[in-house]
Amino acid sequence: MSTYKQVIYTTTPNPAINPSLTNGTFSIKTVPKPTNVPADKLLVRTHYLSLDPAMRQWLTAKRSYIAPVELGAVMRGQSIAQIITVGADLSSKFTPGDWVVAYSGWQEYALLGAKEVEKVVLPPGGRPTDAMSVLGMTGLTAYFGMTEVGFPKEGETVVVSGAAGATGMVAGQIAKIKGAKRVVGLAGSKDKCEFLVKELGFDAAINYKDADWKKQLKEATPEYIDVFFDNTGGEILDACLARAARDSRFVICGAISQYNAAKPQGPTSFMTVISQRVTMKGFIVFDYAKKYGTALQELASWLSQGKLKRKEHIVPGGIEGAPQALVDLYKGVNTGKMMVEVAPVSEAIKAKL
Ligand SMILES: NC(=O)c1ccc[n+]([C@@H]2O[C@H](COP(=O)([O-])OP(=O)(O)OC[C@H]3O[C@@H](n4cnc5c(N)ncnc54)[C@H](OP(=O)(O)O)[C@@H]3O)[C@@H](O)[C@H]2O)c1
Known part of the structure; x- marks a missing residue:
């Protein structure tokens, strides 16, 4: 059976995040890959996870602009992902191979509704990861x-x-x-x-x-x-x-x-x-x-036009690296947008061929 990995929020930080995957804030869970995609869902493969300073706030149950992540749930987060399978009802809007900004959470694959993804639209000279940074x-x-x-x-x-x-x-x-x-x-x-x-x-x-x-x-x-x-x-x-x-x-x-x-x-x-x-x-x-467009x-x-420059700091090595990368974000290791590479883009292109 084909499986994939999820990063689960396991223990409340006290007060800093502990990146250990054995006794820390997060743990890894391996789950079966869905074989059937429901008619109203998309199966996406995550390629780049966004790391955001606000994530620390999401782990604390306080009054905020967003509800905290529940203990035991997949860690919340955006990603750049590629659509693998399109549910029957969504085939007029999406095609396998489309790149999307996805509310996937920290997992290698995700089953999402149409409202949980946004198609990546790039200007000349743009690259998919821009949709999660300078154009995100x-x-x-x-x-x-x-x-x-x-x-x-x-x-x-x-x-x-x-x-x-x-x-x-x-x-x-x-x-x-x-x-x-x-x-x-x-x-x-x-x-x-x-x-x-x-x-x-x-x-x-x-x-x-x-x-x-x-x-x-x-x-x-x-x-x-x-x-x-x-x-x-x-x-x-x-x-x-x-x-x-x-x-x-x-x-x-x-x-x-x-x-x-x-x-x-x-x-x-x-x-x-x-x-x-x-x-x-x-x-x-x-x-x-309402003014995003x-x-x-x-x-x-x-x-x-070259008036706006951007830079990314991409941490290679897969989804297991996300907890440590999040800790490193607070240490300032990044210049520009910090992301974790879950699967290199070239693999996706290969998978399409
Ligand atoms: N209001 C909103 O809607 C909204 C939306 C997105 C982000 N934000 C906020 O915007 C800020 C930047 O977020 P980002 O995603 O762009 O992250 P980021 O700036 O790419 O990464 C965080 C940076 O913060 C700096 N930093 C860490 N600890 C620090 C400290 N103690 N004192 C001073 N600087 C420190 C580090 O750089 P140095 O090497 O310079 O320390 C690090 O690279 C965050 O506060 C985030 O919560 C707000």
Whole structure:
């Protein structure tokens, strides 16, 4: 009998994720591959799993924007997948071989309904994994956070934290496209900072692990900060708040520095919000679902024109690597969108022949 592997959420993290597959947060389960595909379902094969900082939040039963993953369930997550079999009722919409962004969870194969997949549509020069990064959730997050919440104007100073990550790198480039005078990125290594300035066109980048990073931030923002796109929270948010310009907009996109903390820390320089009339606004990308189409068109045209660059960090070696890769995401091993390669694309092409 043909089988496949699933990653099961097994033990609540306390507070950090334990990547061990024998006594950790997740375990591997082997299950039979479906032989019959129901009329209203698609059988998909997962190729690339998306790793997202929010996954840590999904493992904790708290009031949030989404229900937690249940213990014993397949770990939730998006993937780039290829349709293997199409149920009889769906044959007018899908064809075996179609590439989709799938709400598959962490498993090698999945039986999904039509609403759990989105066909991958790529612009010239696009590749399937773009649909899960620059033309997917992280690209859209950067787009709406920057254009709708931060809305930088010509001549303004924009600072982005987590700038070399999937969301941050797109956010900073959009600020440049929108005419910001000065775009400054904060990231966790010298190489990442060089990448931001030399390859993505940021005006400056600061390694927040340098001892004097706050001094560097001050020097890089001589006219203070008009828009802060925050992916990290914690000390970085605090330092940027202390540099807030009058009427600045603080886009609260994420707070990765606090996700694994037993007791998350808020900013101490919050009184700047009053003195400088700062607007701090949190948002969730799903709030803008009705506008995804227009946003994707614009992102795709920037990508095709070379105005928007992207990078991926793909962890090879199959689905067993996902728990460790998720832990590594919080350590910042990635530049760009972090994914796990469950099955290389070339195998899929071979399977089609
Ligand atoms: N609001 C929404 O709808 C929405 C949607 C998607 C994502 N998000 C948020 O956006 C942020 C970025 O997500 P992403 O998917 O694009 O991930 P990502 O930025 O590609 O990866 C996470 C990065 O965070 C940085 N990081 C980790 N720990 C840190 C710390 N203690 N302090 C500062 N930086 C740290 C690491 O880079 P360094 O080497 O620079 O430390 C790491 O590469 C996350 O906070 C996520 O939750 C929000």
